[in-house]
Amino acid sequence: MTLILGMLLDAILGEPKWLWSRFPHPAVLMGRLIGWCDQTFNHDDRKGLMGFITIAALCIGVGLLGWIIQLAPGYVLDVIVVAILLAQKSLVEHVQAVGDALRLSLGDGRRSVAMIVGRDTKEMDQSAVARSAIESAAENLSDGVIAPIFWFAVAGLPGLLIYKITNTADSMIGYRTPRHAEFGWASARLDDLLNLIPARLTALLIWTVTARPNPKPIFKDAPLHRSPNAGWPEAAMAHGLDIALSGPRSYDGEARNYPFVNGTGERVLNADHIDHAVAVLWKTWALTLGVAFVAMILI
Structure with a gap:
């Protein structure tokens, strides 16, 4: 019941600005804590060990x-925590905002998609903007909804x-930069492990709802992705919509083929x-809610 109510509350309210403009979001607090750990412990010859301990x-x-x-009596607090840490409605809003902006102009689309992706957006054409938004939708469906x-x-x-x-740690210190290659290694590998099943489950759910x-094409294309997990929901979305995703792009002025x-x-x-x-x-969210409801009845 807690999970179902949390999913519904998140889908209805999302991340209300009136609340999170006054108080820091738990994800922000997590980010601050991880940033403090990075500044405090990532500076000696034992970066790998310190990253693991962190x-x-x-x-x-x-x-x-x-x-x-x-341990708190009842389940109201549990429901609230679940709703806060799920990201269905906010994901939908951010992705849809790119589509709405792209209908206004290419420049608006570029500015909107720059808010949800880390790649270079200034030279994107219409297809690249749409592709980036859809890739973000697939990957964050796994990371922000199904995995939690x-x-x-x-x-x-x-x-x-x-x-x-x-x-959160993986998104902040898990990249293979000179500073974080050793310190963030443990966080990145643990994130890969924790997403191993959810990423493939997300692909299964997407495949189911797109009928x-x-x-088999999902199994063939998922390993083409640079990520061991993100490729699964992305491949499922690509085949579900019959579109090509991933492909060449640029990060910090460097082309990646x-x-x-x-x-x-x-x-x-x-x-x-x-929109599709x-x-x-x-x-996918509705199917997941249905599975949760059936599981609640059976268990």
Whole structure:
């Protein structure tokens, strides 16, 4: 019941600005804590060890916090925490905003998509803007919705909070930069491990709601992606919408010649394709809610 109510509350309210403009979001607090750890411990010859100890301590700390919260009578607080740490409505809003902006002009589309992706956007054409938004939709559906739901179902609030702190750490210190190659290694590998099942589960859910006849192309194309996990929801979205995703792009002025996922799919994309991706986000959410409801009845 807690999970179902949390999903519904998140889908209805999302991230209300009136609340998070006055108080820091828990994800922001996690980010500040990780930033402090980075500044405090990432500066000696034992960066790898210190990075391992850091992510272990963070996981133990938030796991204990989740256990303490669960001790509170009733389930209202649990529902609120679940709703806050899910990102269905905010994901939909951010992705749809790109489609709405792209309908106004290419420049508006570029500015909007720059808010949700880390790649260079100034030279993007219409297809690249739409492709970037759809890729973000697929990847963040896994990271921001399905994975948190999965780990809550497996281990309650401790599991959910451990996943969120790990995912946040990976986004901040998990990149293979000179500064974080050693210190963030443990966080990045733990994030890969925690997303191993949810990423493939997300692909299965997308494949189900898009009613594609054969899942084999997903298994073929997912390994083409640079990420061991993100390729699964992205491949499922690409084949579900019959479009080509991934492909060449630029980061910090450096061109990356990544292969296309579903390279035979449509490559000329527009705001309508973003609308279709948003519809898939809601259908996947609805299917997940249905599975959770059935599981609640059976268990």
